[in-house]
Amino acid sequence: IGITLMLPLAGWVVTGFVFFVKPGYAGAYELLTVKTYPLKEPVVVGPDSTWREFRYFRTILGDHLIVRTDKGWKHLDPANMQPMPELTPDRIEYLAADAIAANPERYGRITGVGGSTIFTSTGVTITLDWNRVSLQQRGKDTDRVDMLYSIHYLQWTGVGIIDKVLGFFGLVLVATLTALGARLAIKGNKKLDGELPNVGTYGHTSLRNQRDP
Numbered sequence: 001i002g003i004t005l006m007l008p009l010a011g012w013v014v015t016g017f018v019f020f021v022k023p024g025y026a027g028a029y030e031l032l033t034v035k036t037y038p039l040k041e042p043v044v045v046g047p048d049s050t051w052r053e054f055r056y057f058r059t060i061l062g063d064h065l066i067v068r069t070d071k072g073w074k075h076l077d078p079a080n081m082q083p084m085p086e087l088t089p090d091r092i093e094y095l096a097a098d099a100i101a102a103n104p105e106r107y108g109r110i111t112g113v114g115g116s117t118i119f120t121s122t123g124v125t126i127t128l129d130w131n132r133v134s135l136q137q138r139g140k141d142t143d144r145v146d147m148l149y150s151i152h153y154l155q156w157t158g159v160g161i162i163d164k165v166l167g168f169f170g171l172v173l174v175a176t177l178t179a180l181g182a183r184l185a186i187k188g189n190k191k192l193d194g195e196l197p198n199v200g201t202y203g204h205t206s207l208r209n210q211r212d213p
Helices: 006-021 089-100 140-152 160-211
Strands: 053-059 062-069 072-077 110-114 117-120 125-129 134-138
Touching (some): 006 140
Antiparallel strands (some): 110 117
């Protein structure tokens, strides 16, 4: 069992150290948000009975009304309360560029837009969720940390059911090894306790023989 666990144990030691020190975590999981601006006019919103919550804010593109219903989030135009139309690539780039301006070292400049994904010169990709007007960034460092998590939790194949079996099997082996180690330790202590009087008697007899030929 110990030999079988050599590889996962080595992985747990290395990844556990990384999780403890967390090198580069700040950039890898940085929370990228759209930049907001002060509202220019008083806000008057007549909430709908299907709304669970709403947010009203202003970005470089204008005012936004985000509402949450039982079916999820909706992005409405405050002027007419209709769904906000999808952005063109130029408008997406405009919104994202305003958000990443605060950290040019990580994001550099925008090199292209494909659908709702924004590409940067530093290799970081940004995804826009227009229904919530939110941004999510991901870089090579994010991929590396996620890979370490996969190693730590025995998600080695990328196939969900197989990885679950590997994880469960690893836990069973660790529990078994722990139980065997505890059993050997207890039995070993009992055996030593039983042998100590014999060792003492033998030592005493040997010294006596040396004194009295």
